[in-house]
Amino acid sequence: MTRKILVALMIVASGLSLASGLVAQQNVTIEIGQSLYLDCVPPGQPGDIYYVIQQSDIEAPQPIDIGDWGCNVDAVTQYRLNSQFTLFSAPFVVNADTSDFTADCTSADDYGTCAPNSSLTLGDVDPNTRRGTGYNTAGTDGADFFGNVYVNMGVGPAGWDVMSSQLPVFVTGIITYTVTDTTP
Amino acid sequence: MRHIKPVAVVLLVLSLGGVGGLSQTSQTVTINVNQSLYLDCSASANITYTVTQADIEGPQPFTIGTWGCNVDSLTNFTLSADMTMTATGDVVNASADDFSETCTSASGGGSPSCGPGGTFGPITLGTGGNTAGTLGADFSGNVRLNVSDWDVRAIPPTRSVSGIINYSVTDSTP
Numbered sequence: 001m002t003r004k005i006l007v008a009l010m011i012v013a014s015g016l017s018l019a020s021g022l023v024a025q026q027n028v029t030i031e032i033g034q035s036l037y038l039d040c041v042p043p044g045q046p047g048d049i050y051y052v053i054q055q056s057d058i059e060a061p062q063p064i065d066i067g068d069w070g071c072n073v074d075a076v077t078q079y080r081l082n083s084q085f086t087l088f089s090a091p092f093v094v095n096a097d098t099s100d101f102t103a104d105c106t107s108a109d110d111y112g113t114c115a116p117n118s119s120l121t122l123g124d125v126d127p128n129t130r131r132g133t134g135y136n137t138a139g140t141d142g143a144d145f146f147g148n149v150y151v152n153m154g155v156g157p158a159g160w161d162v163m164s165s166q167l168p169v170f171v172t173g174i175i176t177y178t179v180t181d182t183t184p
Numbered sequence: 185m186r187h188i189k190p191v192a193v194v195l196l197v198l199s200l201g202g203v204g205g206l207s208q209t210s211q212t213v214t215i216n217v218n219q220s221l222y223l224d225c226s227a228s229a230n231i232t233y234t235v236t237q238a239d240i241e242g243p244q245p246f247t248i249g250t251w252g253c254n255v256d257s258l259t260n261f262t263l264s265a266d267m268t269m270t271a272t273g274d275v276v277n278a279s280a281d282d283f284s285e286t287c288t289s290a291s292g293g294g295s296p297s298c299g300p301g302g303t304f305g306p307i308t309l310g311t312g313g314n315t316a317g318t319l320g321a322d323f324s325g326n327v328r329l330n331v332s333d334w335d336v337r338a339i340p341p342t343r344s345v346s347g348i349i350n351y352s353v354t355d356s357t358p
Contacts, residue, residue, distance in 0.1 A: 024225035026251060026349040028267075028283070030329065031234045032275070035336035035343070074240045077336040138332045139244040181338040183276060 037074040037142070038081075038179045049149060063150035069103060069175070073112065073134060074142040077181045080115075081145055084129040085122040086176040092169040094161035095154060098122040101173075103131065105147040111135045112143030120149075120175060133182070149175070220258040222320075223353045227252030231327060245284055245330035252324040255353055257294055257315045262356045263323055266305030267349045274343035276335035280304040283347070287325040293318025301325065304349075311356065 041047050049067035057064045071081060083103060090096035099121045105114035112134035119128040134143045153160045162169055231249035239246050255261060267280040285307060287298035293315035299308035312321040327349070336343050 022221055022223040022353050024223055024228070024253065024351045026225065026228040026327075026351070027230040027346070028249070028327065028349060029230075029232045029344055029346040030248070031232065032336050032343045032345075033234060033339070034237075035339050037237045037240070074237050076235065076240055076331050076334045077338075136332060136334060138240050138330075138334070139242070141241055181336070183335050183337050 032076065035075065035077040035181060036079055036179045038071060038177060039073075039142075040069070040071040040177045051151075053153075058153070062155065063100075063102060063152035065148050066151050067149045068146065069131075069149055069177075070144065070146045071131075071177055071179075072142045072144050073137065073179055075134060075137050075179075077183050078135045079133065079179050080126065080130055080182050081112075081132045081134070081177065081179050082126055082129045083131050083175050083177045084120050084124055085173045088122055088173040090169075090171040092163040092166040093171055094163070095158060096160050096171050098173065100152050100154065100160075102150045102152070103147055103175075104150075105131045105145055107146045108132050108134070108143060110137050110140040110143040112145055114145070114147075126180075131177075217258060220355060221261055221353050222256040223253060223263075223351065224255075224320075225251070225253040225351045227254070227324065228349075228351065233329070235329075235331060240331065244332050245282075245328035247326045248329045249327040250324065251285060251327055251349070251351070252322070253309075253351055253353075254292075254320045254322050255294075255296075255312060255315065256320040257312065257353075260313050260356045261311065261353050262308060263299070263310040263312075263351065263353050264306050264308055265349055265351050266307070267347050269345070269347040271344065271346045274337050275345050276337070277333045278345045280347060282330050282334070283349075284328045284330070285309065285325055285349075286328070287323055289324045290321065292321040294321045296321035296323060298323070298325070309351075 051066040085098040088098050101120045102118040103120050104118055108114045112132055114132050115130040117128050117130045132145045137143050228251040233248040267283055269280050272278040281303045284303040286301040287309045290296040290298045290310050294312040296312035299310045301307050310323045315321050
C-alpha cells in the first residue's frame with residue numbers, strides 16, 4: 001500500500017517585526033589630559049639671547065633690538081600667550097631693572113593673533129604681558145608666534161650706571177612664556 | 185496425438201491507489217522562523233582614547249579605535265550605526281558629528297559589501313543577503329574623531345567626552 005505524504009512548507013515569521021532590527025552597543029570615552037602644548041624653542045625658531053652692548057647701541061635710539069623670540073602653540077581650546085621675566089640679576093649695573101626690557105609680537109599664524117602689549121616686567125600681569133591669543137589649532141602644525149626683545153638702557157640719572165671697576169658686567173634673566181586656557 | 189490447448193494467461197495488475205479506491209494519509213510540516221537576523225558586534229570593543237599633541241597636529245579626523253560586527257541572516261539586510269553622546273560638558277562644541285566610522289572590510293556569506301559610513305548619524309556601514317551555510321557576514325572598520333571645533337575647558341582636572349555607538353541590522357527586503 002503506497003502512502004502519499006503531503007508536505008506543507010510554511011514560513012512564519014513571528015516575534016521581531018521585519019521592519020525593525022537588532023541592536024548592539026559600543027561605549028566610547030575620549031580623555032583630554034592636556035589641551036595646550038607650548039614650545040618656545042622649536043626647530044627654526046630663536047633660542048636664548050646673548051647680546052654684547054656696542055658703542056653704536058649706546059648711541060642709537062632706545063630701546064634697541066637685542067634678539068628674537070618665537071613660540072609654537074598646539075591647542076584644542078582658546079588661549080592667551082604671555083611672557084615676562086621670572087628671574088633677573090644685574091649686580092653691577094645700577095638702575096637696571098626688568099622694566100627696561102620689552103617685547104613685541106610681529107607675526108602669528110593658524111588662528112593666532114598678536115597682542116599689542118609689550119611688558120616683560122617681573123611681577124606684571126595680563127594683559128600687559130600678553131604676546132598673543134588664539135584658538136583650536138587641530139589639523140595644523142600649531143600657531144607660530146614671533147617677535148623681538150628690546151632693552152632701554154635709559155638716559156640721564158635714571159639710566160643704567162655700570163660699575164666700570166667690575167667690567168665686564170652681565171645683566172642676566174629668564175623670560176618665562178606661558179599659555180593659558182581662556183575658555184569661558 | 186494429443187493437442188495442447190494454449191491457455192491465455194491474463195495478468196491483471198491491480199495498482200493500489202489508482203483511480204478509485206485510493207487511500208491517503210498526510211503529514212504536515214511547519215517551519216517556524218522567529219528571527220531572520222542575528223547581530224553580534226562583540227568584536228567592537230569599548231574605546232577609551234587619550235588625545236595627544238600628535239593628534240592635534242595631525243590631519244583631522246584621526247582613528248581612535250575599531251569596530252566589527254557579524255551578521256547571520258535569512259534575508260537581505262542593512263547594517264547601520266548611530267551615536268548618542270552621554271557626557272559633553274567638559275568640552276564646548278563636542279557632539280556626535282565629530283565622530284565618524286568607515287567600513288574597510290566586508291566578507292563571508294551573503295555577498296556582503298561595505299556602505300559609505302561617514303559622520304554620525306545615522307550611517308550605513310554595509311549590506312548583505314542570506315548567509316545560510318556560512319558563519320555569517322563579517323564587517324569591520326575604523327572609528328574616527330575630529331577635534332577641530334572643540335574648546336576644552338580649563339585643565340586640570342582631566343576633561344572627557346563620552347558616548348555610545350549603537351549598531352543595528354534591519355531587513356531590507358522590498
